[in-house]
Amino acid sequence: MNCNELFDVLPIKTIEGILPEQVTDLAVNSRSVNAGGAFVCIKGFTVDGHMYAQNAVEAGARVIVASDRVDVDTERVAVVYVDDTMRAIALLAPRFYRYPSKEMTMIGVTGTNGKTSVSNMMHAILRHIGEKSAVTGTIGFNLDGVLFETENTTNDVLTTQQLIRQAANANCSTMTMEVSSHGLLEGRLAGTEFDIAVFTNLSHDHLDFHGSMDNYGHAKGLLFAQLGQDLEKKKFGIVNRDDLWGERMKKMTAFPVLTYGIHQSADFRASDIVLSDKGTSFHLESPEGEFNVSMALIGEFNVYNALAVIAALYAKGIQIESIIEGLAVIPAAKGRMEKVETDLPLTIYVDYAHSPDAIEKAIQAVLPYKGTERKLIFVIGTGGNRDRLKRPFMAEKASIADYVILTTDDPRDEPYASILSELEVGMQHDQYACIGDREEAVRHAVAVANEGDIIIFAGKGHEDFQIIGKEKFPHSDAMIALEEAEKKFGHQVREQ
Numbered sequence: 256m257n258c259n260e261l262f263d264v265l266p267i268k269t270i271e272g273i274l275p276e277q278v279t280d281l282a283v284n285s286r287s288v289n290a291g292g293a294f295v296c297i298k299g300f301t302v303d304g305h306m307y308a309q310n311a312v313e314a315g316a317r318v319i320v321a322s323d324r325v326d327v328d329t330e331r332v333a334v335v336y337v338d339d340t341m342r343a344i345a346l347l348a349p350r351f352y353r354y355p356s357k358e359m360t361m362i363g364v365t366g367t368n369g370k371t372s373v374s375n376m377m378h379a380i381l382r383h384i385g386e387k388s389a390v391t392g393t394i395g396f397n398l399d400g401v402l403f404e405t406e407n408t409t410n411d412v413l414t415t416q417q418l419i420r421q422a423a424n425a426n427c428s429t430m431t432m433e434v435s436s437h438g439l440l441e442g443r444l445a446g447t448e449f450d451i452a453v454f455t456n457l458s459h460d461h462l463d464f465h466g467s468m469d470n471y472g473h474a475k476g477l478l479f480a481q482l483g484q485d486l487e488k489k490k491f492g493i494v495n496r497d498d499l500w501g502e503r504m505k506k507m508t509a510f511p512v513l514t515y516g517i518h519q520s521a522d523f524r525a526s527d528i529v530l531s532d533k534g535t536s537f538h539l540e541s542p543e544g545e546f547n548v549s550m551a552l553i554g555e556f557n558v559y560n561a562l563a564v565i566a567a568l569y570a571k572g573i574q575i576e577s578i579i580e581g582l583a584v585i586p587a588a589k590g591r592m593e594k595v596e597t598d599l600p601l602t603i604y605v606d607y608a609h610s611p612d613a614i615e616k617a618i619q620a621v622l623p624y625k626g627t628e629r630k631l632i633f634v635i636g637t638g639g640n641r642d643r644l645k646r647p648f649m650a651e652k653a654s655i656a657d658y659v660i661l662t663t664d665d666p667r668d669e670p671y672a673s674i675l676s677e678l679e680v681g682m683q684h685d686q687y688a689c690i691g692d693r694e695e696a697v698r699h700a701v702a703v704a705n706e707g708d709i710i711i712f713a714g715k716g717h718e719d720f721q722i723i724g725k726e727k728f729p730h731s732d733a734m735i736a737l738e739e740a741e742k743k744f745g746h747q748v749r750e751q
């Protein structure tokens with residue numbers, strides 16, 4: 256891109272050296288600088304990108320954007336000095352990628368729980384009805400069926416613009432993004448123009464970062480505020496009417512807001528809900544009349560997710576009949592109450608619940624068909640060095656299960672003992688075990704199960720690793736559980 260055109264977007268303090276005519280690339284990581292590119296030095300939580308300016312020059316950068324003095328040869332490279340490089344990249348990235356979000360319908364999904372589920376359901380339905388679609392979030396970046404790994408739920412501003420440009424170039428009609436509160440507060444969505452903002456719910460999580468529920472709720476609301484002020488555009492907010500924070504989200508935008516819910520009156524309302532182990536059906540009241548909806552996803556929480564999906568895709572202009580047809584055939588998002596296929600006499604789910612509300616909802620999903628004979632075993636892990644306040648509340652909700660195994664998900668640098676003791680405070684009955692090593696915890700769950708029992712492994716979901724210390728180790732709840740269950744029950748099945 257032409258340098259004058261690119262840097263014209265910045266309030267520049269000084270330029271040392273001579274700006275080249277063009278830059279080929281933008282980078283915030285010295286390790287991904289390409290020859291002829293520009294490197295922006297970001298001060299992070301861990302390191303200061305200014306330390307890597309010389310590495311960037313050696314990798315071929317022609318321009319460095321910095322706020323602090325950098326010791327580089329200005330005969331070789333131009334240095335653009337600004338007040339704040341984080342704000343600079345927020346302006347440079349969308350300009351460099353030519354404001355790609357304007358070329359598609361952009362749907363942002365925020366809330367404590369349900370972001371991955373809702374956004375992947377929308378993506379799957381759009382593809383089912385023949386539209387090209389992209390989605391980014393905790394599972395990665397899915398470009399019309401091809402999955403790429405990403406670092407964050409909501410990526411840094413540069414990666415975000417790169418991914419949106421990729422989706423636009425691939426002629427996607429829609430890009431759905433999971434929008435985290437961290438992403439909103441840290442400006443990772445600068446330059447992303449959303450058309451539809453969806454709010455799922457708000458409950459206790461990430462208070463280590465936000466300090467209070469009020470701050471956390473405010474951060475989520477920024478997605479609605481970021482719908483902008485150009486009221487001539489057709490934009491929509493979608494909010495959960497049964498969640499007290501829904502009203503607050505609504506107040507953050509002047510655009511029309513469609514509501515959904517089960518208990519309160521709403522534009523999209525579900526009633527006559529039938530929950531089973533095979534799936535869920537409900538009656539839908541909508542602005543277009545009444546419909547029957549059925550889907551293979553289990554649990555009342557998925558009724559909320561389905562309502563959010565229906566309202567958002569309706570706002571995009573898709574016929575409700577087509578959305579319902581899509582809902583009938585799509586699978587659960589990976590690792591979200593995902594049933595592990597087995598002919599062994601156990602029902603096993605892998606789930607990503609790691610907040611008190613999600614744990615309650617995951618357990619409630621199986622209660623309607625569990626009966627009194629079968630035991631529900633719930634394995635709950637929490638991460639080390641992260642929100643400690645939620646731990647007892649997680650165990651309190653887990654206590655709804657008959658037998659609970661308290662363990663870790665990514666212990667990081669925190670000792671097992673401190674994680675487990677803080678969880679244990681919340682237990683409401685004595686039918687539980689504390690086992691820090693997750694593999695051992697999974698094996699124990701199968702060891703205590705009887706034929707017909709249900710086990711939910713919560714906390715790791717789609718992830719196939721565990722972070723212990725600073726390292727990632729391969730880990731799969733499903734594989735360990737199946738191996739153990741095969742040893743325990745396999746002969747029974749084979750002999751039949």
Ligand SMILES: CC(=O)N[C@H]1[C@@H](OP(=O)(O)OP(=O)(O)OC[C@H]2O[C@@H](n3ccc(=O)[nH]c3=O)[C@H](O)[C@@H]2O)O[C@H](CO)[C@@H](O)[C@@H]1O[C@H](C)C(=O)N[C@@H](C)C(=O)N[C@H](CCC(=O)O)C(=O)O
Nearest residue numbers: 283284285297299300301302304307407408409411435437
């Ligand atoms: C606390 C936090 O937000 N950290 C984010 C932050 O990392 P950081 O500030 O530590 O980065 P850093 O390592 O100090 O690097 C600073 C700069 O130096 C550069 N650098 C670094 C090394 C080098 O050799 N060369 C170089 O140029 C880096 O590229 C970067 O530009 O910037 C990184 C790049 O954007 C993010 O990946 C990282 O997210 C970490 C992984 C994280 O765990 N974040 C969590 C808190 C988070 O954001 N979570 C939410 C989901 C919440 C939910 O579940 O709802 C999310 O959206 O993911």
Ligand SMILES: Nc1ncnc2c1ncn2[C@@H]1O[C@H](COP(=O)(O)OP(=O)(O)OP(=O)(O)O)[C@@H](O)[C@H]1O
Nearest residue numbers: 367368369370371372393556591607608613616617
């Ligand atoms: N609408 C919902 N309400 C409450 N719990 C939900 C809802 N949808 C999913 N869950 C539960 O929360 C877990 C996480 O769901 P999902 O990954 O969709 O949420 P998320 O908002 O993307 O979470 P995260 O930010 O942690 O990635 C699921 O595994 C399920 O147990």
